Amino acid sequence: xxxxxxxxxxxxxxxxxxxxxxxxxxxxxxxxxxxxxxxxxxxxxxxxxxxxxxxxxxxxxxxxxxxxxxxxxxxxxxxxxxxxxxxxxxxxxxxxxxxxxxxxxxxxxxxxxxxxxxxxxxxxxxxxxxxxxxxxxxxxxxxxxxxxxxxxxxxxxxxxxxxxxxxxxxxxxxxxxxxxxxxxxxxxxxxxxxxxxxxxxxxxxxxxxxxxxxxxxxxxxxxxxxxxxxxxxxxxxxxxxxxxxxxxxxxxxxxxxxxxxxxxxxxxxxxxxxxxxxxxxxxxxxxxxxxxxxx
Amino acid sequence: xxxxxxxxxxxxxxxxxxxxxxxxxxxxxxxxxxxxxxxxxxxxxxxxxxxxxxxxxxxxxxxxxxxxxxxxxxxxxxxxxxxxxxxxxxxxxxxxxxxxxxxxxxxxxxxxxxxxxxxxxxxxxxxxxxxxxxxxxxxxxxxxxxxxxxxxxxxxxxxxxxxxxxxxxxxxxxxxxxxxxxxxxxxxxxxxxxxxxxxxxxxxxxxxxxxxxxxxxxxxxxxxxxxxxxxxxxxxxxxxxxxxxxxxxxxxxxxxxxxxxxxxxxxxxxxxxxxxxxx
Amino acid sequence: xxxxxxxxxxxxxxxxxxxxxxxxxxxxxxxxxxxxxxxxxxxxxxxxxxxxxxxxxxxxxxxxxxxxxxxxxxxxxxxxxxxxxxxxxxxxxxxxxxxxxxxxxxxxxxxxxxxxxxxxxxxxxxxxxxxxxxxxxxxxxxxxxxxxxxxxxxxxxxxxxxxxxxxxxxxxxxxxxxxxxxxxxxxxxxxxxxxxxxxxxxxxxxxxxxxxxxxxxxxxxxxxxxxxxxxxxxxxxxxxxxxxxxxxxxxxxxxxxxxxxxxxxxxxxx
Numbered sequence: 001x002x003x004x005x006x007x008x009x010x011x012x013x014x015x016x017x018x019x020x021x022x023x024x025x026x027x028x029x030x031x032x033x034x035x036x037x038x039x040x041x042x043x044x045x046x047x048x049x050x051x052x053x054x055x056x057x058x059x060x061x062x063x064x065x066x067x068x069x070x071x072x073x074x075x076x077x078x079x080x081x082x083x084x085x086x087x088x089x090x091x092x093x094x095x096x097x098x099x100x101x102x103x104x105x106x107x108x109x110x111x112x113x114x115x116x117x118x119x120x121x122x123x124x125x126x127x128x129x130x131x132x133x134x135x136x137x138x139x140x141x142x143x144x145x146x147x148x149x150x151x152x153x154x155x156x157x158x159x160x161x162x163x164x165x166x167x168x169x170x171x172x173x174x175x176x177x178x179x180x181x182x183x184x185x186x187x188x189x190x191x192x193x194x195x196x197x198x199x200x201x202x203x204x205x206x207x208x209x210x211x212x213x214x215x216x217x218x219x220x221x222x223x224x225x226x227x228x229x230x231x232x233x234x235x236x237x238x239x240x241x242x243x244x245x246x247x248x249x250x251x252x253x254x255x256x257x258x259x260x261x262x263x264x265x266x267x268x269x270x271x272x273x274x275x276x277x278x279x280x281x282x283x284x285x286x287x288x289x290x291x292x293x294x295x
Numbered sequence: 296x297x298x299x300x301x302x303x304x305x306x307x308x309x310x311x312x313x314x315x316x317x318x319x320x321x322x323x324x325x326x327x328x329x330x331x332x333x334x335x336x337x338x339x340x341x342x343x344x345x346x347x348x349x350x351x352x353x354x355x356x357x358x359x360x361x362x363x364x365x366x367x368x369x370x371x372x373x374x375x376x377x378x379x380x381x382x383x384x385x386x387x388x389x390x391x392x393x394x395x396x397x398x399x400x401x402x403x404x405x406x407x408x409x410x411x412x413x414x415x416x417x418x419x420x421x422x423x424x425x426x427x428x429x430x431x432x433x434x435x436x437x438x439x440x441x442x443x444x445x446x447x448x449x450x451x452x453x454x455x456x457x458x459x460x461x462x463x464x465x466x467x468x469x470x471x472x473x474x475x476x477x478x479x480x481x482x483x484x485x486x487x488x489x490x491x492x493x494x495x496x497x498x499x500x501x502x503x504x505x506x507x508x509x510x511x512x513x514x515x516x517x518x519x520x521x522x523x524x525x526x527x528x529x530x531x532x533x534x535x536x537x538x539x540x541x542x543x544x545x546x547x548x549x550x551x552x553x554x555x556x557x558x559x560x561x562x563x564x565x566x567x568x569x570x571x572x573x574x
Numbered sequence: 575x576x577x578x579x580x581x582x583x584x585x586x587x588x589x590x591x592x593x594x595x596x597x598x599x600x601x602x603x604x605x606x607x608x609x610x611x612x613x614x615x616x617x618x619x620x621x622x623x624x625x626x627x628x629x630x631x632x633x634x635x636x637x638x639x640x641x642x643x644x645x646x647x648x649x650x651x652x653x654x655x656x657x658x659x660x661x662x663x664x665x666x667x668x669x670x671x672x673x674x675x676x677x678x679x680x681x682x683x684x685x686x687x688x689x690x691x692x693x694x695x696x697x698x699x700x701x702x703x704x705x706x707x708x709x710x711x712x713x714x715x716x717x718x719x720x721x722x723x724x725x726x727x728x729x730x731x732x733x734x735x736x737x738x739x740x741x742x743x744x745x746x747x748x749x750x751x752x753x754x755x756x757x758x759x760x761x762x763x764x765x766x767x768x769x770x771x772x773x774x775x776x777x778x779x780x781x782x783x784x785x786x787x788x789x790x791x792x793x794x795x796x797x798x799x800x801x802x803x804x805x806x807x808x809x810x811x812x813x814x815x816x817x818x819x820x821x822x823x824x825x826x827x828x829x830x831x832x833x834x835x836x837x838x839x840x841x842x843x844x
């Protein structure tokens with residue numbers, strides 16, 4: 001073999017290993033960087049106080065993240081309540097009932113939904129969802145609302161997570177063995193009974209994981225929610241109240257970071273919190289998917 | 296015999312599942328329609344050919360060329376950077392590591408988890424790193440942050456393409472006396488090229504549309520950047536900032552900018568899908 | 575060759591009359607197309623009651639497609655275009671307003687590989703009963719026991735009826751699938767190479783079951799294993815490239831084949 005070819009091979013494989021190592025170290029670097037920046041805050045305050053206190057007075061050096069955590073969980077759970085039935089039933093329709101051309105037509109629709117930037121969803125939320133909640137939905141329930149509310153955030157978030165969840169569900173139903181359907185139909189079941197009793201059970205791990213990963217995706221969403229949720233620091237009492245999510249807090253206060261001591265550290269602690277929660281959720285559900293595929 | 300209840304349960308859920316699918320299509324059309332209807336009237340030639348001029352933020356003359364150009368600089372450069380890192384990694388996984396299935400599963404698992412990390416966390420981390428190194432908000436910092444965010448997406452998308460290449464092709468290449476590098480870049484790379492194009496477009500779309508990661512790192516300016524160390528505006532941030540203005544003129548420009556961004560992203564999605572279908 | 579087939583078909587019809595078998599399934603001019611390919615070509619035949627009818631032929635000859643036509647599982651594949659008529663007990667199953675779920679319950683299906691439903695052993699059998707509207711727990715339990723005994727599985731699983739059916743061995747799963755099919759009290763059992771994925775012992779158990787069951791059921795068995803066909807068949811339908819080449823009582827078909835294709839097939843043995 002020519003020396004130059006051997007050398008190329010050598011250099012190239014070293015470069016490959018370098019790149020891979022870099023990718024694998026990235027999350028470690030993110031974690032370390034955020035821990036490093038939150039240390040000043042953590043040395044002054046107890047962790048339980050930071051997480052469970054609802055007193056957010058940065059100028060008094062009091063940082064309680066509880067109201068942000070509550071808002072984030074509210075918005076995310078509400079959004080799943082909206083998107084779960086939508087995604088599950090349309091995945092069922094597309095894979096079980098619809099003609100093939102319709103599924104083909106839906107693929108680019110899902111692609112486009114997935115590609116629309118967060119800020120455009122935010123614009124849509126401002127123009128359509130906020131007035132809808134303020135003028136129609138809240139009065140319908142006999143409540144008053146500005147529209148800038150947890151519900152508005154949840155609706156926008158639900159629409160944003162549709163392509164993400166729906167794609168995973170389509171994959172779950174696509175992998176369902178045809179013979180399982182045949183076996184159930186041959187026993188005299190209707191199509192819906194086959195789906196309900198056989199497919200939903202057989203695919204249960206995949207379906208739950210899709211929702212779990214959808215949850216973590218929605219939890220980290222920033223700009224679109226920030227634009228419609230109202231951004232008021234409070235423990236919301238209903239879904240028509242305004243809230244303030246954790247990612248929104250970080251994004252909104254970027255300019256003021258420097259002026260108050262430990263504020264900067266507190267925001268980085270918020271990012272760390274988000275990072276840790278989302279990584280844990282991802283690890284759990286990815287692991288479930290991996291286990292069910294390995295069987 | 297089939298009872299009344301069973302028959303109608305079947306019909307009910309069939310209709311309901313169709314309805315829900317229709318809702319999804321309706322919402323997509325509604326989003327695009329709303330954005331275009333609101334933004335189109337304010338769209339002008341001036342918008343896309345000029346930088347903001349004096350008094351732009353009070354409704355005077357100017358355009359958002361700074362943001363359009365900034366977004367393209369940012370997205371193109373970060374896509375290239377991500378590609379330079381992703382390509383070797385994806386090839387390495389599918390050629391060198393093909394025998395170590397367990398390790399491979401581990402790496403894929405890891406990258407999938409990394410994909411789930413929200414962009415605001417990348418943004419915060421990028422900002423931290425910037426402060427630590429003593430740099431300012433700049434195009435370069437934005438590029439690095441966005442590249443870090445889209446790299447796992449790109450690797451996994453490329454990996455999915457390479458995974459489908461049969462092992463026989465690798466064997467055939469070695470049998471002809473190729474080294475692993477030659478197999479990687481001459482055989483696998485060509486075989487997977489159309490799939491890679493889709494992966495690149497996907498990552499590019501993610502890069503051009505994301506706001507949270509560049510919020511801290513890229514800064515904002517009314518001028519087109521002339522170097523990596525200068526701050527830059529981006530389309531998503533231009534929309535975000537202008538919308539918070541109380542002046543209607545400025546808000547309308549935000550809507551127009553949203554149309555521009557939506558059109559760019561639509562073109563990207565559709566071309567990615569076309570390349571995929573051609574294959 | 576077509577004239578040859580026609581004469582064969584005629585002779586086949588006369589033999590059916592001579593043997594005086596009561597037909598359960600009458601297949602008349604069934605054609606199936608898939609994306610321009612002609613998979614079943616004008617297939618007409620009669621399947622007699624309480625006999626084991628074997629659909630024999632090399633793989634890809636349309637045996638499985640014909641079997642799936644019988645309980646209209648062809649509906650699942652949008653690419654398949656089916657025409658002609660299949661009458662079961664005189665009812666045309668392609669009739670649009672027929673209740674397809676009730677027709678399917680007349681037929682138990684056994685596939686190449688067992689596909690237990692994702693539930694417990696007990697529920698696998700109770701499933702079909704519940705679909706039939708049987709709610710009484712005592713009746714269901716009694717039937718579960720009866721049908722598990724019928725396939726000689728009861729002693730092996732009676733202590734773990736509530737565990738997942740997927741934990742059974744593949745041979746046990748296949749017998750469970752047979753019991754599951756029998757529980758809805760079908761008249762006909764459709765079996766698509768039911769022992770091809772099984773070990774020799776399990777496959778012998780299945781064959782023995784078939785011989786026992788034929789007094790109460792009409793069994794239609796698809797196979798490409800000649801020896802299995804010879805062991806089990808009362809009646810044989812030999813297919814080749816989507817056409818029925820020869821059919822009739824087993825003895826006649828095996829010992830006195832008319833067509834060159836069948837003679838060759840019997841000689842080579844597959």
